[in-house]
Amino acid sequence: MAGERPSQLVLVVDVSPVHWGRLNAAAEESLSFTRCVENVCVFLNAFMMINDGNKIAVLASHPLENRFVYPTSNVPSDGVRYELFAALDKAVVDGMKAMAQKLTLHENVIADGSPSLMAGSLAKALCYINRTTQAGGQLQSRILIVKVSPDAPAQYMATMNCIFGAQKNGIPIDACIIGPDSGFLQQASDLTGGMYLRVPEPKALLQYLMWVFLPDASIRNTLVFPSRALVDYRAACFCHRKLVEVGFVCSVCLSIFCQFNPVCLTCNSRFRVPGLGAAKGKKKNVT
Ligand SMILES: [Zn+2]
Ligand SMILES: [Zn+2]
Numbered sequence: 001m002a003g004e005r006p007s008q009l010v011l012v013v014d015v016s017p018v019h020w021g022r023l024n025a026a027a028e029e030s031l032s033f034t035r036c037v038e039n040v041c042v043f044l045n046a047f048m049m050i051n052d053g054n055k056i057a058v059l060a061s062h063p064l065e066n067r068f069v070y071p072t073s074n075v076p077s078d079g080v081r082y083e084l085f086a087a088l089d090k091a092v093v094d095g096m097k098a099m100a101q102k103l104t105l106h107e108n109v110i111a112d113g114s115p116s117l118m119a120g121s122l123a124k125a126l127c128y129i130n131r132t133t134q135a136g137g138q139l140q141s142r143i144l145i146v147k148v149s150p151d152a153p154a155q156y157m158a159t160m161n162c163i164f165g166a167q168k169n170g171i172p173i174d175a176c177i178i179g180p181d182s183g184f185l186q187q188a189s190d191l192t193g194g195m196y197l198r199v200p201e202p203k204a205l206l207q208y209l210m211w212v213f214l215p216d217a218s219i220r221n222t223l224v225f226p227s228r229a230l231v232d233y234r235a236a237c238f239c240h241r242k243l244v245e246v247g248f249v250c251s252v253c254l255s256i257f258c259q260f261n262p263v264c265l266t267c268n269s270r271f272r273v274p275g276l277g278a279a280k281g282k283k284k285n286v287t
Pocket of ligand 1: 239
Protein backbone atom coordinates (compact mmCIF):
# COMPACT_ATOMS: atom_id res chain seq x y z
CA MET A 1 0.00 0.00 0.00
CA ALA A 2 2.72 2.49 0.90
CA GLY A 3 5.52 3.33 -1.48
CA GLU A 4 8.76 1.39 -1.22
CA ARG A 5 10.38 4.15 0.77
CA PRO A 6 9.85 3.96 4.51
CA SER A 7 8.39 6.97 6.23
CA GLN A 8 8.13 8.45 9.69
CA LEU A 9 4.90 9.46 11.37
CA VAL A 10 4.69 11.72 14.40
CA LEU A 11 1.23 11.37 15.91
CA VAL A 12 -0.15 13.97 18.32
CA VAL A 13 -3.21 12.98 20.32
CA ASP A 14 -5.27 15.48 22.29
CA VAL A 15 -5.91 13.67 25.60
CA SER A 16 -7.63 16.53 27.45
CA PRO A 17 -10.26 14.78 29.63
CA VAL A 18 -12.34 17.99 29.77
CA HIS A 19 -12.93 18.05 26.04
CA TRP A 20 -13.38 14.32 25.72
CA GLY A 21 -16.01 14.63 28.44
CA ARG A 22 -17.76 17.45 26.57
CA LEU A 23 -17.76 15.47 23.35
CA ASN A 24 -19.48 12.58 25.06
CA ALA A 25 -21.95 14.83 26.85
CA ALA A 26 -22.95 16.44 23.54
CA ALA A 27 -23.77 13.25 21.64
CA GLU A 28 -25.33 10.14 23.09
CA GLU A 29 -23.43 7.61 21.06
CA SER A 30 -20.07 9.18 20.78
CA LEU A 31 -16.49 8.02 20.90
CA SER A 32 -14.97 7.47 24.32
CA PHE A 33 -11.37 8.38 25.05
CA THR A 34 -10.50 4.74 25.76
CA ARG A 35 -11.97 3.71 22.42
CA CYS A 36 -10.02 6.44 20.66
CA VAL A 37 -6.75 5.21 22.20
CA GLU A 38 -7.56 1.63 21.08
CA ASN A 39 -8.27 2.85 17.55
CA VAL A 40 -5.04 4.82 17.52
CA CYS A 41 -3.09 1.66 18.50
CA VAL A 42 -4.63 -0.35 15.66
CA PHE A 43 -3.78 2.47 13.24
CA LEU A 44 -0.18 2.64 14.50
CA ASN A 45 0.24 -1.13 14.15
CA ALA A 46 -1.07 -0.92 10.59
CA PHE A 47 1.33 1.89 9.80
CA MET A 48 4.27 -0.14 11.16
CA MET A 49 3.19 -3.19 9.17
CA ILE A 50 2.92 -1.62 5.73
CA ASN A 51 6.65 -1.01 5.58
CA ASP A 52 9.41 -2.63 7.63
CA GLY A 53 11.35 0.60 7.81
CA ASN A 54 8.49 2.78 9.02
CA LYS A 55 9.07 4.71 12.24
CA ILE A 56 6.63 6.35 14.62
CA ALA A 57 6.62 8.73 17.55
CA VAL A 58 3.55 9.49 19.65
CA LEU A 59 2.92 12.66 21.62
CA ALA A 60 0.11 13.17 24.11
CA SER A 61 -1.10 16.73 24.57
CA HIS A 62 -3.33 18.37 27.20
CA PRO A 63 -3.77 21.89 28.61
CA LEU A 64 -0.72 21.68 30.89
CA GLU A 65 1.79 19.47 29.13
CA ASN A 66 2.97 17.76 25.96
CA ARG A 67 4.82 14.51 26.40
CA PHE A 68 6.24 11.76 24.21
CA VAL A 69 4.63 8.45 25.18
CA TYR A 70 6.55 6.59 22.45
CA PRO A 71 9.44 6.06 21.99
CA THR A 72 10.60 6.46 25.57
CA SER A 73 13.78 5.29 27.24
CA ASN A 74 12.12 2.27 28.86
CA VAL A 75 10.30 1.10 25.72
CA PRO A 76 12.32 -0.57 22.96
CA SER A 77 11.97 1.05 19.55
CA ASP A 78 13.80 -1.78 17.78
CA GLY A 79 13.69 -5.53 18.10
CA VAL A 80 11.50 -8.48 17.18
CA ARG A 81 8.50 -7.15 15.32
CA TYR A 82 5.59 -8.53 17.31
CA GLU A 83 7.28 -7.85 20.65
CA LEU A 84 7.71 -4.32 19.45
CA PHE A 85 4.01 -4.01 18.67
CA ALA A 86 3.08 -5.21 22.16
CA ALA A 87 5.50 -2.74 23.73
CA LEU A 88 4.17 0.05 21.51
CA ASP A 89 0.53 -0.63 22.41
CA LYS A 90 1.32 -0.75 26.11
CA ALA A 91 3.39 2.42 26.02
CA VAL A 92 0.71 4.34 24.11
CA VAL A 93 -2.25 3.14 26.23
CA ASP A 94 -0.48 3.57 29.58
CA GLY A 95 1.16 6.85 28.61
CA MET A 96 -2.02 8.51 27.39
CA LYS A 97 -4.14 7.34 30.29
CA ALA A 98 -1.50 8.50 32.79
CA MET A 99 -1.43 11.93 31.12
CA ALA A 100 -5.21 12.25 31.18
CA GLN A 101 -5.40 11.10 34.79
CA LYS A 102 -2.74 13.51 35.92
CA LEU A 103 -4.79 16.40 34.61
CA THR A 104 -7.84 15.42 36.66
CA LEU A 105 -5.82 16.51 39.72
CA HIS A 106 -5.84 20.10 38.43
CA GLU A 107 -9.41 21.16 39.08
CA ASN A 108 -8.87 24.78 38.04
CA VAL A 109 -7.76 23.75 34.54
CA ILE A 110 -10.77 21.49 34.19
CA ALA A 111 -13.13 24.18 35.45
CA ASP A 112 -12.06 26.83 32.94
CA GLY A 113 -11.93 24.32 30.07
CA SER A 114 -8.55 25.47 28.71
CA PRO A 115 -7.71 23.96 25.32
CA SER A 116 -4.73 21.63 24.88
CA LEU A 117 -1.27 23.00 24.09
CA MET A 118 -1.40 22.16 20.40
CA ALA A 119 1.19 24.72 19.30
CA GLY A 120 3.67 23.24 21.77
CA SER A 121 3.03 19.72 20.54
CA LEU A 122 3.54 20.83 16.93
CA ALA A 123 6.84 22.43 17.90
CA LYS A 124 7.94 19.28 19.74
CA ALA A 125 6.97 17.13 16.76
CA LEU A 126 8.98 19.34 14.39
CA CYS A 127 12.02 19.25 16.67
CA TYR A 128 11.77 15.48 16.88
CA ILE A 129 11.62 15.17 13.09
CA ASN A 130 14.55 17.52 12.73
CA ARG A 131 16.60 15.53 15.23
CA THR A 132 15.84 12.13 13.70
CA THR A 133 16.45 13.25 10.13
CA GLN A 134 19.70 14.98 11.11
CA ALA A 135 20.84 11.70 12.65
CA GLY A 136 21.12 10.34 9.12
CA GLY A 137 17.64 8.95 8.50
CA GLN A 138 16.42 9.67 4.96
CA LEU A 139 12.82 9.26 6.05
CA GLN A 140 9.97 11.28 4.63
CA SER A 141 8.19 12.53 7.74
CA ARG A 142 4.70 13.77 8.40
CA ILE A 143 2.66 14.86 11.40
CA LEU A 144 -0.87 13.72 12.23
CA ILE A 145 -2.89 15.53 14.88
CA VAL A 146 -5.98 13.98 16.47
CA LYS A 147 -7.74 16.90 18.10
CA VAL A 148 -10.86 17.32 20.26
CA SER A 149 -10.35 20.67 22.01
CA PRO A 150 -11.17 24.00 20.28
CA ASP A 151 -8.49 26.35 18.89
CA ALA A 152 -6.85 28.70 21.35
CA PRO A 153 -6.40 32.16 19.78
CA ALA A 154 -3.60 32.74 22.34
CA GLN A 155 -1.60 30.05 20.51
CA TYR A 156 -2.09 31.68 17.09
CA MET A 157 1.43 33.08 16.67
CA ALA A 158 3.19 29.95 17.90
CA THR A 159 0.99 27.74 15.72
CA MET A 160 1.59 29.80 12.59
CA ASN A 161 5.34 29.79 13.19
CA CYS A 162 5.27 25.99 13.42
CA ILE A 163 3.16 25.75 10.26
CA PHE A 164 5.63 27.88 8.30
CA GLY A 165 8.50 25.80 9.69
CA ALA A 166 6.81 22.59 8.55
CA GLN A 167 6.03 24.11 5.14
CA LYS A 168 9.65 25.14 4.66
CA ASN A 169 10.90 21.66 5.54
CA GLY A 170 8.35 19.85 3.37
CA ILE A 171 6.59 18.16 6.31
CA PRO A 172 2.86 17.68 5.68
CA ILE A 173 0.55 18.27 8.68
CA ASP A 174 -2.56 16.07 8.69
CA ALA A 175 -5.47 16.88 10.95
CA CYS A 176 -8.11 14.47 12.17
CA ILE A 177 -10.69 16.55 14.05
CA ILE A 178 -13.16 14.95 16.42
CA GLY A 179 -14.40 18.07 18.21
CA PRO A 180 -15.18 21.52 16.76
CA ASP A 181 -13.64 22.55 13.42
CA SER A 182 -10.14 23.99 13.72
CA GLY A 183 -9.28 27.03 11.60
CA PHE A 184 -5.62 26.73 12.65
CA LEU A 185 -5.29 23.15 11.45
CA GLN A 186 -7.21 23.91 8.25
CA GLN A 187 -4.51 26.47 7.51
CA ALA A 188 -1.81 24.00 8.59
CA SER A 189 -2.92 21.25 6.22
CA ASP A 190 -3.65 23.68 3.42
CA LEU A 191 -0.20 25.27 3.59
CA THR A 192 1.78 22.06 4.06
CA GLY A 193 -0.12 19.83 1.65
CA GLY A 194 -1.63 17.65 4.37
CA MET A 195 -5.14 16.29 4.79
CA TYR A 196 -7.79 17.94 6.96
CA LEU A 197 -10.81 15.93 8.00
CA ARG A 198 -13.46 16.61 10.59
CA VAL A 199 -14.69 13.11 11.33
CA PRO A 200 -18.43 13.13 10.62
CA GLU A 201 -19.03 9.98 12.68
CA PRO A 202 -16.60 9.86 15.65
CA LYS A 203 -17.57 6.28 16.44
CA ALA A 204 -16.05 5.24 13.11
CA LEU A 205 -12.71 6.92 13.86
CA LEU A 206 -10.68 3.83 12.96
CA GLN A 207 -12.20 3.71 9.47
CA TYR A 208 -11.24 7.30 8.80
CA LEU A 209 -7.74 6.79 10.17
CA MET A 210 -7.20 3.79 7.90
CA TRP A 211 -8.78 5.30 4.83
CA VAL A 212 -7.61 8.89 4.92
CA PHE A 213 -4.51 8.99 7.11
CA LEU A 214 -2.73 5.68 6.53
CA PRO A 215 -1.65 6.23 2.89
CA ASP A 216 1.47 8.31 2.37
CA ALA A 217 1.49 11.51 0.38
CA SER A 218 2.79 9.64 -2.68
CA ILE A 219 -0.25 7.34 -2.76
CA ARG A 220 -2.83 9.94 -1.89
CA ASN A 221 -3.23 11.47 -5.32
CA THR A 222 -4.38 8.12 -6.66
CA LEU A 223 -7.17 7.80 -4.09
CA VAL A 224 -10.52 9.54 -3.79
CA PHE A 225 -10.92 11.44 -0.53
CA PRO A 226 -13.70 13.45 1.07
CA SER A 227 -13.80 16.91 -0.49
CA ARG A 228 -11.59 19.53 1.09
CA ALA A 229 -13.04 21.70 3.79
CA LEU A 230 -13.26 25.43 3.19
CA VAL A 231 -10.29 26.96 4.94
CA ASP A 232 -10.92 29.46 7.71
CA TYR A 233 -8.12 31.97 7.16
CA ARG A 234 -8.95 34.25 10.05
CA ALA A 235 -5.96 35.52 12.00
CA ALA A 236 -5.78 36.39 15.70
CA CYS A 237 -5.05 40.03 16.55
CA PHE A 238 -1.81 40.61 18.42
CA CYS A 239 -3.46 42.86 21.00
CA HIS A 240 -6.26 40.66 22.36
CA ARG A 241 -5.63 37.27 20.69
CA LYS A 242 -9.09 37.51 19.21
CA LEU A 243 -9.91 36.03 15.78
CA VAL A 244 -10.61 38.84 13.32
CA GLU A 245 -11.93 38.86 9.77
CA VAL A 246 -10.89 42.43 9.01
CA GLY A 247 -8.16 44.15 10.94
CA PHE A 248 -5.38 46.74 10.83
CA VAL A 249 -1.99 45.55 9.63
CA CYS A 250 1.20 47.44 10.51
CA SER A 251 2.91 48.33 7.24
CA VAL A 252 6.34 47.92 8.85
CA CYS A 253 6.21 44.64 10.82
CA LEU A 254 2.91 43.15 9.53
CA SER A 255 1.45 42.79 13.04
CA ILE A 256 -2.34 42.48 13.02
CA PHE A 257 -4.58 44.58 15.29
CA CYS A 258 -8.34 44.55 15.74
CA GLN A 259 -8.50 48.34 16.26
CA PHE A 260 -6.52 51.35 15.09
CA ASN A 261 -3.54 52.30 17.27
CA PRO A 262 -1.53 55.47 16.54
CA VAL A 263 1.64 53.57 17.49
CA CYS A 264 2.30 49.96 16.51
CA LEU A 265 2.31 47.90 19.71
CA THR A 266 4.94 45.55 18.29
CA CYS A 267 7.52 47.74 16.56
CA ASN A 268 6.56 51.25 17.81
CA SER A 269 6.10 52.68 14.28
CA ARG A 270 3.95 55.82 14.32
CA PHE A 271 0.88 56.17 12.10
CA ARG A 272 -1.16 59.18 11.17
CA VAL A 273 -4.76 59.04 12.37
CA PRO A 274 -7.10 57.90 9.51
CA GLY A 275 -8.96 60.81 7.94
CA LEU A 276 -6.14 63.29 8.66
CA GLY A 277 -4.03 62.78 5.55
CA ALA A 278 -2.59 59.53 4.27
CA ALA A 279 -2.51 57.04 7.09
CA LYS A 280 0.46 54.72 7.15
CA GLY A 281 -1.32 51.83 8.82
CA LYS A 282 -3.77 50.98 6.10
CA LYS A 283 -6.94 49.07 6.77
CA LYS A 284 -6.43 45.79 5.08
CA ASN A 285 -8.48 42.68 4.72
CA VAL A 286 -6.56 39.89 6.39
CA THR A 287 -8.77 37.06 5.24
ZN1 LIG B 1 -7.17 43.04 19.43
ZN1 LIG C 1 4.69 47.30 13.53
